[in-house]
Amino acid sequence: MTVRLVLGVAIALAAFAVAGRRILLLGRLGMSGQPAEPGRTRGVGGRALALVSEVLGQRKLLKWTVPGAAHFAVFWGFTILFATIVEGFGALFDRDFHIPLIGTHAWLGFLEDTFIVAVLCALAVFAVIRLTQSPQRRGRRSRFFGSHLGPAWLVLFMIFNVMWTLLLYRGAQINTGNFPFSYGAFASEAVARLLAPAGRTANDVLETVGLLASLGVVLAFLVLVLYSKHLHIFLAPLNVAFSRRPRALGALLPVYSGGREVDFEDPDEDDKIGRGVIEDFTWKGMLDFGTCTECGRCQSQCPAWNTGKPLNPKLLIMGLRDHAMAKAPYLLDAGQTNADVLAEAGRPLVGTPDEGGVIDPDVLWSCVTCGACVEQCPVDIEHVDHIVDMRRYQVLIESQFPKEAHTMLRNLERAGDPWGRGARARLEWTAGLPFEVRVLDGGKLPADIEYLLWVGCAGALDENAKKTTRAVAELLHEAGVEFMVLGGEETCTGDAARRLGQEVLFQELAKQNVEKLDAAGVKRIVVTCAHCFNALGNEYPQLGGVYEVLHHTQLLSRLVAEGRLVPEHPVEAAVTYHDPCYLGRHNRVFDPPRDILGNVPGLQLTEMPRHRETSFCCGAGGARMWMEETIGTRINETRTDEALATGADVIAAACPYCIVMLTDGTATRKQEGRAPEDVQVVDVSRLLLRAVRPAGSPPSEKE
Incomplete structure (x- = not known):
């Protein structure tokens, strides 16, 4: 008893020392990031519900049925089997130890063994998935392309070791009479029958060996997790808890520096615009990087990656994480850095391979901000926010962005639309309609007007989109809905400028529009463009423009349901x-x-x-x-x-x-x-x- 107690405590202390040092480093690195924007801790109820749904319920993972079910089994297996760890540490001190109150109930033994078997089955599923979906077989179509496959296999092997050593210990414990459950632990009982012919003395030894091996493997696994991508086991609940609610889609965040929004009309000298170096990211960004599971669900849905572009959302996050870890000694204690660390610290965040950049410009500019990566991520990483923040730095500080976008930005500045057609062309779409479209020419909206029809740049200027605008106008007229348009007073919402990274131009356009809408007393807006819908409804409130915004399909569907359109x-x-x-x-x-x-x-x-x-x-x-x-x-x-x-x-x-x-x-x-x-x-x-x-x-x- 004394020997196994000494060995068990020594193993535990050594593992906790190594793990504690790593946790301290990771914590310091995470908190070296900039303050996050306000609101990351608001809405405790919603965040708690997200933890229940996404962490305990594994909601996003279960959308991928087979791997999701396997992950569910492993997650809940380790959650339930934490009881066996308590039992194991207790047995170092008392061979007859059991958890108080419930420790001898047969249902607990049955539950523990059920999840041991479930985890072993899940490991087989994971092995098959990794073999059939390996990059060697599927190339870049594999969602594991670029992932650290060696450590992933090692983790599977370690989980297997946790399970078989646990069964060995429990089986021997049954034969020595120290098992806390009289029945119910069916898998352990099966192992006990296999070990029984060895006799009592051998089972005494096997009990001690199995106990120390089980605890040793668990503690080694703890250290391995902290040094691998499986760090998400501990970080995922935090990342989900502090993620943007209800999701990091829809509105982009304004530019924040030091935890407050940058005032572009009167910026401070110390304001950081976008992300130009890794330390410009917030602590939530650092948390995102460390939480990546390398599962590849994001890349499997990314339209850029699936059409041969260099952008891979997973590899982008991994690249930022690896750069942060390599630069950590410089960030945390510049006096103890070596040449390799200083070289890493000098790399540009965005730059070509010849420049040693962490993120290639073609990666950054391939993103269509569709949000598929954010939608799929099981741990709520906010890829689009990080990409746009890096774009903001490139556009506003470095003036480095694709040359084709210059024309669009210039047209927005000069004419208020991406085509450069100007205000005079804004009402061309009305020609030939069988009724007169009412145009707000200054002043307030009349009392009989139900909606302002926001036509949008495309709806007013693109020949194909004009047909949609005309159709919507006719349908509203047919349903007896009174509406008006701004005509030449309407300018671009600024959506394209904002997603390109030109936040200053977006704010100029948005503030002009908010001023016009507020002056006209606009309360309800119907739009035909999904981008205008998102900007007006989700992003204009950031600038004080709060309106009820409907997409035309929402309004038309309602009119059909009400019988006003047949x-x-x-x-x-x-x-x-x-x-x-x-x-x-x-x-x-x-x-x-x-x-x-x-x-x-x-x-x-x-x-x-x-x-x-x-x-x-x-x-x-x-x-x-x-x-x-x-x-x-x-x-x-x-x-x-x-x-x-x-x-x-x-x-x-x-x-x-x-x-x-x-x-x-x-x-x-x-x-x-x-x-x-x-x-x-x-x-x-x-x-x-x-x-x-x-x-x-x-x-x-x-x-």
């Missing part, structure tokens, strides 16, 4: 619907467009394999619509191929950006002879208008 004329077509990222994934508007399509007689809806939360981007977001796509295959063509594969005659969407990109994709496929000539790409509203328009009435647009 789609009674059949539209015979096979249709598939593309979820715009900034309508669906970012704002959870999935059902209204489908409700509209479902109410149009004659339409047959077929969903693409990737839809709703997993919808594949059209390629226009993140200001990518205004930049050339020269690396890999085109995102819009990949999405077009998915739509065409459904056999649809009509590809429906609910955002002008998506319609532009999918129209270009279908045009390319038609030229290649890979798409029928009669395939159309239209907004949902245009299909509804075809069904609502009375028979024999003249169409207002060329169908």
